[in-house]
Amino acid sequence: LFTVTSDYTDALANVNSVAGVFGCAVTDAYYTWIQVGGTATVYVGASTAIGDVLTGGSTDLYLARIAAGLAITDVCYGIALSAVAANKSTVRLNAHRLASL
Amino acid sequence: VEVPNDNIAGVVTGVGGIANTNDATQKAPLGMLYRHKGNVYRYVLFNNGSGDVASAVGGVAHWYSLDPANGAFTVTSDQTDAGGAAAAKHNLIAGIFGCAVTDGYYTWIQVGGVVDAYVADNTVAGDVCISGATDLYFGRIAADGSLTYEPFAVALEAKGADVTNQASVLLMGLMF
Numbered sequence: 001l002f003t004v005t006s007d008y009t010d011a012l013a014n015v016n017s018v019a020g021v022f023g024c025a026v027t028d029a030y031y032t033w034i035q036v037g038g039t040a041t042v043y044v045g046a047s048t049a050i051g052d053v054l055t056g057g058s059t060d061l062y063l064a065r066i067a068a069g070l071a072i073t074d075v076c077y078g079i080a081l082s083a084v085a086a087n088k089s090t091v092r093l094n095a096h097r098l099a100s101l
Numbered sequence: 102v103e104v105p106n107d108n109i110a111g112v113v114t115g116v117g118g119i120a121n122t123n124d125a126t127q128k129a130p131l132g133m134l135y136r137h138k139g140n141v142y143r144y145v146l147f148n149n150g151s152g153d154v155a156s157a158v159g160g161v162a163h164w165y166s167l168d169p170a171n172g173a174f175t176v177t178s179d180q181t182d183a184g185g186a187a188a189a190k191h192n193l194i195a196g197i198f199g200c201a202v203t204d205g206y207y208t209w210i211q212v213g214g215v216v217d218a219y220v221a222d223n224t225v226a227g228d229v230c231i232s233g234a235t236d237l238y239f240g241r242i243a244a245d246g247s248l249t250y251e252p253f254a255v256a257l258e259a260k261g262a263d264v265t266n267q268a269s270v271l272l273m274g275l276m277f
Contacts, residue, residue, distance in 0.1 A: 037277040038169050051183070051190040051232075053251055068191040072248040079192045079251060081167055081184065092167060094251075095277035 004034060008060045015056030015064070018077045020098050021091075022061075037095030039081060041088050048084040054091060063091070120158075120199025124207040131207075132174040134276060140214030141276060143174070143196055149204040150179020152236070159218045159267050160198040160237030162210050167195075176210060180236045191232040191240075192251045196275050198237075212275035217267045220260050224268050230254035239270070 004019040011017045020034030021042050044054060045065035055074040057064030065080070066072055077098060078091040119137050129135075129144040136142075147156060148165045155178065156162070162176040163183035176195040177183065183193040196210030197218050221233055221241035231250035233240030241256075242248060254270035262268060 039167060051192045053192060069249050072251070076251050081164070081193075090168075092164075093277060094274060096274050 006060055008056075008058055011056075015058065016075045018056045018063070018075075018098065021093065035093065036098035037093050039090055039092050042078065042091045043087050044080065044084050044089045044091070046084065048080050048089050050080055050083055052080040054078040054080060062087075119209045120211070122208045123200060123202050125203070127207050129207075129209075131172050132169055134212070135209065136213075140216070141212050142199075142209035143212045143275075144207065144209050145195065146175045146207055147202040147204065148175050148177045148179075148182070150177040150182035152179045152181065153204070154178040154236045156198045156200075156202045157219075157237060158198060158200055159216065159264070161218060161232075161239055162195045162198055163232070164193045164195045178236055180232075180234060183232075194232050194239075194253045194275065197272070211272065213272050215257065215269055215271050217264045218254065218270050219266055220256060220268045220270065222260065224256050224260040226256055226258050228256045230256060230270055238266075 020036040021040045022034055026032040043062040045057060048065045051068040053066040053072055053076045054063040055066060055076055075097060076094060078093045080089045081092055082090040119142055131144055133144045134141055160178055163180055165177035165182055166173045166175040166185050183190045196212040197216050198210060202208040219238040220230060221239060224241050227244040229242040229252045230239035231242055231252060253274055254272045257269040257271055260268045
C-alpha cells in the first residue's frame, strides 16, 4: 500500500508524514506520481523566505515554515529557494527523507 | 561522462581523478550524480560570487542557482551569494569542492560519502555540520544541541586532526 492524501487530518503521522508534492489535481482514488526529489513549486506558509526550513503543516496542501536559525521541531522536508509569492515557493525537496534514501 | 585522469600534478592515485575536475567547457550533464569509489559527486557550474571567493579543496559550496527543469546547477563559494543575491542565507549547501575551481568553470562537487571539509572552531567527532557565515566553512551544532539549521554532515573527527582547519565528515541530505 502506497496511498497518499491531501487531507492533513487523515495523515498517518500528522506533520511528520509528508509523502511528496502533487503535480496535478488528481481525481480521488486515482493513481499519480508525486514528486519526492529535486525542486518543485509548492504551497508554503506566509512569510517564507529563501533558506527557510519547510516541514509538514496543519493546513491541507501546505508546507509550514521554520525560519532559518530557529529550532527545527519537526522533520524538514525541503528548503525554500525563493520567497513566497502567491502562496508558493520554489522548494528543494529533501529526497533523503521523502524517498527514504 | 569524462572523468579526468588521476595523473595530475604528478600525483598518481587510483582510477579516476574526479576531485580535480576543472573544466573550461561542460563535459557532463549539469546536475548529474556519479558514484565513484564509495562517494557521490554532482557535476555543476562554479561562480565565485560577488566577493570573488576562491574555491578550495574541502570548501563548502552553496547553491547560487538551482533550477533543474532549465538545467541550472550553479554553485558558489561566496556564502552571501547563496540563493543568487548578496545577503546572508543558510540551508543552501550544495556540496564540497574537490579542488580550486576556476570561476565560470565546471566541476564535480562531492555530495555523498566521507570527505575532509573545512569546519567551525571546536568541532569534534559527532557534531552536526550546518551552513555557516564563513565562506567555505561549515557551521557547527554540538552533538545533543538543538538543531537550528538543516544538517548536511556529521563530523567524524575533531577539527585539525589530520588536515588544518578541516575534519573528516560524513555528508548527508545533499542528493536529490
